[in-house]
Amino acid sequence: MADLTATIAGIVSPNPFWLASAPPTNTYGQVARAFDHGWGGAVWKTIGQPIVNVYSRYGGLDSGTQKLIGLNNIELITDRSVEENIKEMALVKKRYPKHTLIASLMVETNREAWHEIVKRTQGETGCDGFELNFGCPHGMVERGMGAAVGQVPEYCQQITEWVKEVATIPVIVKLTPNVADIVYPARAAKRANADAVSLINTINSIIGIDLDAMATVPNVNGKGSHGGYCGPAVKPIALNMISAISTDAEAGSLPISGIGGVSTWRDAAEFIALGCDNVQVCTAVMHYGFRIVEDMIDGLSNWMDDKGYKTLADFKGKAAPTITKWENLNLNHFTRASIDHDKCIGCELCYIACEDGAHQALKLVQKNGRRLVEVKEDMCVGCNLCSLVCPVPDCITMKHIENGAPDVSWKQFQSGKGALAERPSHYQPVDDAE
Numbered sequence: 001m002a003d004l005t006a007t008i009a010g011i012v013s014p015n016p017f018w019l020a021s022a023p024p025t026n027t028y029g030q031v032a033r034a035f036d037h038g039w040g041g042a043v044w045k046t047i048g049q050p051i052v053n054v055y056s057r058y059g060g061l062d063s064g065t066q067k068l069i070g071l072n073n074i075e076l077i078t079d080r081s082v083e084e085n086i087k088e089m090a091l092v093k094k095r096y097p098k099h100t101l102i103a104s105l106m107v108e109t110n111r112e113a114w115h116e117i118v119k120r121t122q123g124e125t126g127c128d129g130f131e132l133n134f135g136c137p138h139g140m141v142e143r144g145m146g147a148a149v150g151q152v153p154e155y156c157q158q159i160t161e162w163v164k165e166v167a168t169i170p171v172i173v174k175l176t177p178n179v180a181d182i183v184y185p186a187r188a189a190k191r192a193n194a195d196a197v198s199l200i201n202t203i204n205s206i207i208g209i210d211l212d213a214m215a216t217v218p219n220v221n222g223k224g225s226h227g228g229y230c231g232p233a234v235k236p237i238a239l240n241m242i243s244a245i246s247t248d249a250e251a252g253s254l255p256i257s258g259i260g261g262v263s264t265w266r267d268a269a270e271f272i273a274l275g276c277d278n279v280q281v282c283t284a285v286m287h288y289g290f291r292i293v294e295d296m297i298d299g300l301s302n303w304m305d306d307k308g309y310k311t312l313a314d315f316k317g318k319a320a321p322t323i324t325k326w327e328n329l330n331l332n333h334f335t336r337a338s339i340d341h342d343k344c345i346g347c348e349l350c351y352i353a354c355e356d357g358a359h360q361a362l363k364l365v366q367k368n369g370r371r372l373v374e375v376k377e378d379m380c381v382g383c384n385l386c387s388l389v390c391p392v393p394d395c396i397t398m399k400h401i402e403n404g405a406p407d408v409s410w411k412q413f414q415s416g417k418g419a420l421a422e423r424p425s426h427y428q429p430v431d432d433a434e
């Protein structure tokens, strides 16, 4: 059976699944329960100077029947005292010595304040590492913390250096995605000798407007504020930022803890294939509870067995080199849609999407008393849209065209000839000159 042991910056966990710093890691009771269910590690809810949180904090984005494809929050760091948190963290570490416990920190931009919290936390909790929260995009920013630090590489570097002056355990810098280019704060972390980076924290967002209240969701007594967005919908953004760091000449050697929309073992495998050493999960646990980790462990382990991967290192970063600049893509590689009429249910969603939204490469034909969608081979540019909208698995697949270029009348289409001839006459452009 595959060995799921995960190591990041020298910190060893029984598996790569950590809870991200968030409400699921607020208390001893929660983290203990999570470890009992199999989570390999937990980043404690960020501790720092005491704050007061607002009532009404979360907003959700649903898609059809799928709840919470995105989650928005205006919650700040823990509103429990440093003493209380440190006491409970120490109890967790004592009871679960083989599980990973990371202390997430955020204090004002002041060397003494950082030295004090670092020394105290490592001295009293027995935690395995620190995560510096330079990512919280709301509330704390107005106090000059969170993303206010993460958005300025010089501040990232400065505070990380202060922490490294006194830390005796590994330091992970948690990055904000609310920047033009994530590589710059990652490089700053590297220059400050951070042991690893983690990303992404939440994305600036307003999740929606309540049209009766004429106020944001959520709102606090009629007034709202932008919040932090996370959940399955942010996974593509996280993957892109991770890829940017893992392939960067300067920051690329930093170990990466991947965060953002991880909900299944497959998501985790994708993050690791792009170069992450482990993953952190928040929204999926807030939605479905701690037990999802049981499926994650089984799924990842079975998949690794199937593929012959014995350890995470066997596939870590394997997909990273396949990501390149657009200009390096092969312009002589052609694919074309292929429709399996035995599987087709005749909904014609593919036809509508292609006709109105893409390249007019599908046609409706009558065959043996059945209306069918067929591919116009000379018009298909292999864009994938038909297969993406098709509700039936494997009904539309994209086939590689072995013998070079298809009969590309789409090139004629681009030059204004050819394709228009296939339109019914009332779709033909009227030439005033005629």
Ligand SMILES: Cc1cc2nc3c(=O)[nH]c(=O)nc-3n(C[C@H](O)[C@H](O)[C@H](O)COP(=O)(O)O)c2cc1C
Residues within 6 Å of the ligand: 020, 021, 022, 023, 045, 046, 071, 072, 073, 075, 076, 077, 078, 104, 133, 135, 136, 174, 200, 201, 202, 230, 231, 232, 234, 259, 260, 261, 262, 280, 281, 282, 283, 284
């Ligand atoms: C309600 C809520 C509170 C959060 N609090 C913190 C926090 O205190 N510290 C922190 O570093 N990240 C915090 N996060 C961000 C998460 O740790 C994580 O980076 C983000 O949610 C993306 O992961 P996900 O898509 O799995 O939710 C919070 C997220 C949510 C939803």
